[in-house]
Amino acid sequence: MSIPDSVEINEGETSLIVPAVHSSGGPGKRIGKVFFNSQMAFNRDVSVMLLRARPVQSALDAMSGTGARAVRWGREIGGGMKVTANDRTPEAVEYISANIALNRLEESCQASHDDLRSLLARRAYDYIDIDPFGSPVPFIPAAMQAVKRHGVLGITATDTAPLAGAHPRKCLRRYDAMSVRSPFGHETGLRILIGHLIKEAAKEDRGARCLLSFYADHYFRTYLQMEEGGAAADAALGKLGYIEYDKTTGKTTVSMEPISHRSAGPLWLGPLHDSEILKDMNADETLAAAARCKKYLKLWREEVDIPFFYENDELSSLLHMSPPRMDRLLEQIGASGNVSRTHFSPTAFKTDLEFNDVLAIYRDIAGEVSGHH
Numbered sequence: 001m002s003i004p005d006s007v008e009i010n011e012g013e014t015s016l017i018v019p020a021v022h023s024s025g026g027p028g029k030r031i032g033k034v035f036f037n038s039q040m041a042f043n044r045d046v047s048v049m050l051l052r053a054r055p056v057q058s059a060l061d062a063m064s065g066t067g068a069r070a071v072r073w074g075r076e077i078g079g080g081m082k083v084t085a086n087d088r089t090p091e092a093v094e095y096i097s098a099n100i101a102l103n104r105l106e107e108s109c110q111a112s113h114d115d116l117r118s119l120l121a122r123r124a125y126d127y128i129d130i131d132p133f134g135s136p137v138p139f140i141p142a143a144m145q146a147v148k149r150h151g152v153l154g155i156t157a158t159d160t161a162p163l164a165g166a167h168p169r170k171c172l173r174r175y176d177a178m179s180v181r182s183p184f185g186h187e188t189g190l191r192i193l194i195g196h197l198i199k200e201a202a203k204e205d206r207g208a209r210c211l212l213s214f215y216a217d218h219y220f221r222t223y224l225q226m227e228e229g230g231a232a233a234d235a236a237l238g239k240l241g242y243i244e245y246d247k248t249t250g251k252t253t254v255s256m257e258p259i260s261h262r263s264a265g266p267l268w269l270g271p272l273h274d275s276e277i278l279k280d281m282n283a284d285e286t287l288a289a290a291a292r293c294k295k296y297l298k299l300w301r302e303e304v305d306i307p308f309f310y311e312n313d314e315l316s317s318l319l320h321m322s323p324p325r326m327d328r329l330l331e332q333i334g335a336s337g338n339v340s341r342t343h344f345s346p347t348a349f350k351t352d353l354e355f356n357d358v359l360a361i362y363r364d365i366a367g368e369v370s371g372h373h
Helices: 036-054 069-078 089-100 116-122 137-146 159-165 166-175 185-203 231-236 275-280 290-302 314-317 326-334 353-370
Strands: 006-011 014-020 058-061 082-086 109-112 126-131 146-155 207-214 219-228 238-244 252-255 264-268 339-342 345-351
Touching: 006 137, 014 069, 014 089, 014 116, 036 069, 036 146, 036 207, 036 219, 036 275, 036 290, 058 069, 069 082, 069 089, 069 109, 116 137, 126 137, 137 146, 137 185, 146 185, 159 166, 159 185, 159 219, 166 185, 185 207, 185 219, 185 231, 185 238, 185 264, 207 231, 207 275, 207 290, 219 231, 275 290, 290 339, 314 345, 314 353, 326 339, 326 345, 326 353
Parallel strands: 058 082, 058 126, 082 109, 126 146
Antiparallel strands: 006 014, 146 219, 207 219, 238 252, 238 264, 339 345
C-alpha cells in the first residue's frame, strides 16, 4: 500500500512508512495530519525493552499515529502478544494498516479507528500506552478503568513546563498539584505526574508501583504496575508528600504536609524504578538507539533511588567555589554514604547524606584545591 508524500525508514528491526516531512526533535509542532517524531525512537526502544522483560497478552498503543510503536512491539517482541494500534484520525489509520501489512503482522496487530475513551469503555488490556501530544490527563480516568488486574500503564507527558515549575497555575489546574522552580525541577515534574496517576488509581481502589520512570529530551515517562484493592490504594497514597527548596541556603526539605506556599506537591516520594525489572531489561544491538539505551539502563540501575538530587554547579556557586570534578566528588561522597550519578542531569548526583555533610565535603575539596596553589 503506497501513501503519497511518505517514505520508508527503519527503526530497530522494523520497517516503517512515515510522512516524508516529520518531526525529529523537541515536543515538535504538529506537521501534517499524522504525527511522527523520529527522536521518540528511544522512548519506543524503552517500551520494547520493558515488554520483552515483562511480557503481556494484550497491549494497546492508544494514540498510535503511524503505528510505529505498536508495529515495533509486534515485530520485535512476539510471544503471542495481541497488539491494538488505535488512532482517531483516518489518515493515521491508513499508515497503521500500511505498517502492519509491510511487516506482515496481520495475525498479531490490529488497526483501530476510534475515540480513545469510547474504546477504553468497551475493552480492557494488560498494557495500555498513552503517548499524547501534550498532557495525558484527559485520558487517565478511562485508562485506569480499562487496564486489567495487575496490568501496566505506560504514560508520557510532554507538558514539562507546567510540571517543572514554569507555569504553576496550569499545573495546579491540570494535576491538582503545585509546581515550583528549582534546580531539580524535572524530577519534581515527574513526581507530580506520578502523584496524579496514584490519586486517579486510588479512585478505582487501586494502588500502583513504578516499574520505571524517567525524564528525557522533552518529556516525562512512567510505567506503573497496578496493585489491586483499597489497602494497596491507601499504601500508595501514603507515599505522596511535598518538597520545599530554599534558594538562599540550597537546602531541600521533604515532608508529608506542605511547609509553606512555596512547597511543591503533592508528589510521589516512593521509588522511581523497580530493580528487578531493570535487571531483566536488556539493551541489545537490535534497538534503534542501542548506545543510548545501554547508557540509560546503566544510569537507572545505579541511581540512588531517593527523591531529589544536587546540582554540582548550584552547590559550588552557593559556596562561592569552582565546581569540583564529578568523579572526585562522587569518590569523596561515596566514602561517607551512598552516592550515584542521576539520569536527570549529567552534572548532578544523588546521595543519602545529610545536606550539611554534603556541604562539608565540598568545603574539604575546595580546601584541597586552594592548598595546591
